[in-house]
Amino acid sequence: MAQIKDAAVLKAVAHPVRRRLLDVLRVDGPSMPSVLARVTGQAVANVSHHLRVLAEAGLIEEAPELARNRKEHWWRMPDRSISWQLADFAGDAADLATADAAMAMGLQRQVDLIKTWLGSPASRQEPWTSSAFSTDGFLNLSPAELAELGDEIQQVINRFAGRPPAEDREPVFVIGRGFPGRP
Structure with missing residues (x-):
């Protein structure tokens, strides 16, 4: 990286x-x-x-x-x-x-990428309909814990990165963000 x-x-x-x-x-x-x-x-x-x-x-x-x-x-x-x-x-x-x-x-x-996906026909078809996800939440974390969470999310992304193309694989956009916020 x-x-x-x-x-x-x-x-x-x-x-x-x-x-x-x-x-x-x-x-x-x-x-x-x-x-x-x-x-x-x-x-x-x-x-x-x-x-x-x-x-x-x-x-x-x-x-x-x-x-x-x-x-x-x-x-x-x-x-x-x-x-x-x-x-x-x-x-x-x-x-x-x-x-x-x-x-x-x-x-x-x-x-823009998310909006394009949500407006696409593929977003309404299986198997992507049940595979795509969206998640968010409010957590009580210290700055060190937020950094740890970010490192762990990056490790998961790295584990899946670099997989070779295959018939059942398509490029998938994954987003993860964490920051202090209030509803």
Whole structure:
């Protein structure tokens, strides 16, 4: 997992098109700009620009061994998971604002994915109807216990991550968040 601690790298993540490109590379694996443009509905030139920004930030890299000729450019994510903590950006107001914006953009991306699922025909068909889940609750936890809960949830996600494609498997989006809150 890539742990982001640099505000410049976080700025690269905090853009809706770049976040979507990262998601596609994470799910589908290495790809070319033309394919990414088709999947995201963006122009190839726009995708190429955003791929360069992600590469300069060290979040993706070229995969020249996949190219069949010198005109093909393939890109991949060396770390399929990225993460950051607000505490790593608290020392500088501008960096903290960048981290807040990245968190807000990430949350919007998560909400958009959930809305797309809820409006899809698949959300009303078995076996996904009885497999998909939504859970939330209020717990009484200390900061240390919340961190422990987050670590355990990440361990569960890691245990299921990296499973190879199979006939009965599809990409599944899982979200987990924990923070102090009141009803």
